[in-house]
Amino acid sequence: MSTRKQLRSLVEARRGIIVPGAFNALSAKVIADLGFEAIYVTGAGVTNMWFGMPDQGFMGLHEIAEHTARIRDAVDVPLIVDADTGFGNALNVRHTVRVLERAGADCIQLEDQVAPKRCGHFSGKEVISTEEAVSKIKAAVDARRDPDFLIMARTDAAATLGFEAAIERAQKFAEAGADILFVEAVTEAEQVRALPQRLAKPQLMNMVIGGRTPIFNADQLAELGYGIVLYANAALQGAVAGMQKTLTVLRDEKEVQESSGLVASFAERQRLVGKPEWDELESRYS
Numbered sequence: 001m002s003t004r005k006q007l008r009s010l011v012e013a014r015r016g017i018i019v020p021g022a023f024n025a026l027s028a029k030v031i032a033d034l035g036f037e038a039i040y041v042t043g044a045g046v047t048n049m050w051f052g053m054p055d056q057g058f059m060g061l062h063e064i065a066e067h068t069a070r071i072r073d074a075v076d077v078p079l080i081v082d083a084d085t086g087f088g089n090a091l092n093v094r095h096t097v098r099v100l101e102r103a104g105a106d107c108i109q110l111e112d113q114v115a116p117k118r119c120g121h122f123s124g125k126e127v128i129s130t131e132e133a134v135s136k137i138k139a140a141v142d143a144r145r146d147p148d149f150l151i152m153a154r155t156d157a158a159a160t161l162g163f164e165a166a167i168e169r170a171q172k173f174a175e176a177g178a179d180i181l182f183v184e185a186v187t188e189a190e191q192v193r194a195l196p197q198r199l200a201k202p203q204l205m206n207m208v209i210g211g212r213t214p215i216f217n218a219d220q221l222a223e224l225g226y227g228i229v230l231y232a233n234a235a236l237q238g239a240v241a242g243m244q245k246t247l248t249v250l251r252d253e254k255e256v257q258e259s260s261g262l263v264a265s266f267a268e269r270q271r272l273v274g275k276p277e278w279d280e281l282e283s284r285y286s
Contacts, residue, residue: 004106004148007078010037011150011180011202016222019204021232023049024067025074029272031235032075039075041068041105042232043082044119049236057116061087061096065103072104080152081105082232085115089132090139097143097151107150109182110140112157112169120156120184121211127157130169134176141177152204153178158186167198174201180227182206189214196225204228209237 001009010017019038022028023045031039044055046067051058061083068081081100086093093110100108111117112133114126127133133155140151153173158166163186170181182204183195192214195203205226207215218229246262258265270276 002148003076003078004146004150007038007080007106007150008148008179010078011227014196014202014222014225014227016218016224016226016229018218018229018231019080020235021045021230022071023233023236025070026272027235027239028071028075032077033272036077038078038080038228039071040230040232041071041079041081042236043084045233045236048233049239054122055119056122057084057118059084061099065099068100068103068105078106079104080107080109080150080228083108083110085113085117086110086136086140088115090135093136093139094143097140097149098145101144101146101149105149107152107180108140109152109154110136111154111182111184112136120154120159120206121208121213125156125159127155127160130172133169134172137173137176137178150179151177152180152182154182154184156184158183158191163191167195170199170201174199180204185212187212187214189216192216192221193224202227204230206230206232208232209234 017037019040020031020036021040021042022031023042028039043059043064046063047053047055047059064081068079072079083096083100086096097108112127114128118125137151137153155166155169157169166183170183174181181199181201184206186192192205203226205221206213207229221229246256249262250256256262
């Protein structure tokens with residue numbers, strides 16, 4: 001089964017699969033190695049980890065396509081790719097779909113913010129008109145070459161227009177052909193509980209650590225009927241905390257030992273990047 005068919009099956013099962021975000025190929029390999037069933041290629045993570053900048057629309061199509069292609073080469077699990085606003089109007093969305101499908105994405109996420117977008121859990125968001133947002137979803141649906149390539153439609157309208165307006169938009173996105181719906185940054189537990197009852201299409205719930213949405217256990221979200229439980233930047237936040245802790249010890253104690261428990265072992269690092277397999281290939285071709 002192709003990774004696109006796998007992802008469609010996972011989403012439609014509505015069992016709340018946890019999908020962590022990857023910000024580069026190595027983080028994707030760690031996620032896959034731990035047995036997660038899908039990976040989210042995070043725009044915020046790419047922006048934070050590669051540019052050292054906040055998630056405020058600085059990433060472009062070239063950057064996310066390059067990361068998608070590298071991650072696709074590194075892992076065999078389905079990839080959901082953050083395409084922000086589609087990097088322009090409906091025509092730009094069409095180009096974005098073609099580029100990311102070719103790069104190895106299995107699903108792209110498009111949102112209805114005014115460009116430049118910002119993190120869904122930041123203040124100051126604005127959304128485009130419903131009509132323009134719907135036209136962009138239609139363009140994405142029409143642009144895909146593979147019918148198993150999935151389109152996820154995200155709305156940020158809850159923060160600016162209210163919860164009911166966000167539901168109305170999501171329903172129109174579904175009617176336009178979106179395969180998965182994503183109502184971002186709801187702020188009340190009852191809203192989290194209500195969404196699967198109000199919208200028929202499979203949905204994603206975004207669990208932002210430190211964000212505005214109440215944290216639910218993934219089993220609870222599965223019982224509610226969510227298809228995907230997204231932890232877009234758990235790996236990133238864990239990596240930052242790990243770097244800070246390790247480097248603080250190095251600064252203060254002037255050394256870090258492999259036995260400290262602060263770092264992955266040398267052997268584990270080589271295993272994750274596939275050195276034994278490369279050694280075998282080197283032997284085969286020499």
